[in-house]
Amino acid sequence: MKPKRRSNVSHAKAKHLSSSIRQRVVNAAFTLFRDQGFSSTSMLDIVSRARVSKRDLYALFNNKHAVLAACISGRTQPARRPLDPTIPMPQTREALAALLVELGASILNMACHPNVLTVFRLAIAESDRAPEIARTLHRNGREANQKALAELVRKAQSLGLVPAGEPGAMAAGYFSALWGDLLVGLLLRVWEAPTKREIEFRACAATEMLMAWQPRPLKSRIPPRTGAR
Numbered sequence: 001m002k003p004k005r006r007s008n009v010s011h012a013k014a015k016h017l018s019s020s021i022r023q024r025v026v027n028a029a030f031t032l033f034r035d036q037g038f039s040s041t042s043m044l045d046i047v048s049r050a051r052v053s054k055r056d057l058y059a060l061f062n063n064k065h066a067v068l069a070a071c072i073s074g075r076t077q078p079a080r081r082p083l084d085p086t087i088p089m090p091q092t093r094e095a096l097a098a099l100l101v102e103l104g105a106s107i108l109n110m111a112c113h114p115n116v117l118t119v120f121r122l123a124i125a126e127s128d129r130a131p132e133i134a135r136t137l138h139r140n141g142r143e144a145n146q147k148a149l150a151e152l153v154r155k156a157q158s159l160g161l162v163p164a165g166e167p168g169a170m171a172a173g174y175f176s177a178l179w180g181d182l183l184v185g186l187l188l189r190v191w192e193a194p195t196k197r198e199i200e201f202r203a204c205a206a207t208e209m210l211m212a213w214q215p216r217p218l219k220s221r222i223p224p225r226t227g228a229r
Helices: 002-036 043-050 054-060 064-083 093-111 114-125 132-140 142-158 167-179 182-187 196-211
Strands: none
Touching: 002 043, 002 054, 002 064, 002 114, 043 054, 043 064, 064 093, 064 114, 064 132, 064 142, 093 114, 093 142, 093 167, 093 196, 114 132, 114 182, 132 142, 142 167, 167 196
C-alpha cells in the first residue's frame, strides 16, 4: 500500500509541475506575441523566454497556434464562469436576471482589461499575416459566449422564464445591447475603460432586453455572418 501512496504523490507533483510549466509558457508567449508580433515569434523564442526545454514545450503544445489558442482561452474563458453548466439553473425570473447581470459584468470586466485589449489589437495588426489570431479570438470569445448563452436561453424557455424566440438571436441581441460601440472606442483609445457603474448599467440594460424579448419583423433582420473558413 505504501508504494501506491508514493506513486499517487509523485503523480500529483508531476501534474503540478506540468501546470506550472504550461503557465510559464503561456505567459512568456503572450509577452512575445504582444511585443514582437505573432508572425515574428518562433517556438524557440518561447522556449528561451519561458526557460523551458523544447521537449517540455512540444509535450504541451503541438505548434505556435496551439500556444496562441491557450493565451486567448486563458483570458476569455473566466468571463463565462456564470454560465458554467455545473452551476444550478435559475428557477425564477429574478434569479435568472441576476445571473445575466453577473454574466454581462463579468464579460465587460474581462474584455476591458488591458491584456485582453492587447489580444484584440494584436489580431487587428496581424490580420493579413496571421488571420488565425482573429479566428481563434472569435471562436474562443464571442462565438463561445453566444453559444453558452443560447444554451442557457433554451433552458430558461423550457422553464417559462423568458419569452419564446430563437435562442441564438436572443443571445446575439443581448451581447449587442451589452457592448454597443464600447469595444471600438476602447481599441481606438478614444474612450476610457468603463466605470463599475457603467458596466452595471450596460449589464442591466442587456438583461432587460433579453427578459422582455420581442423579435424584430422579418424584413428588418440581418442574416448572421458565417465565420471565415
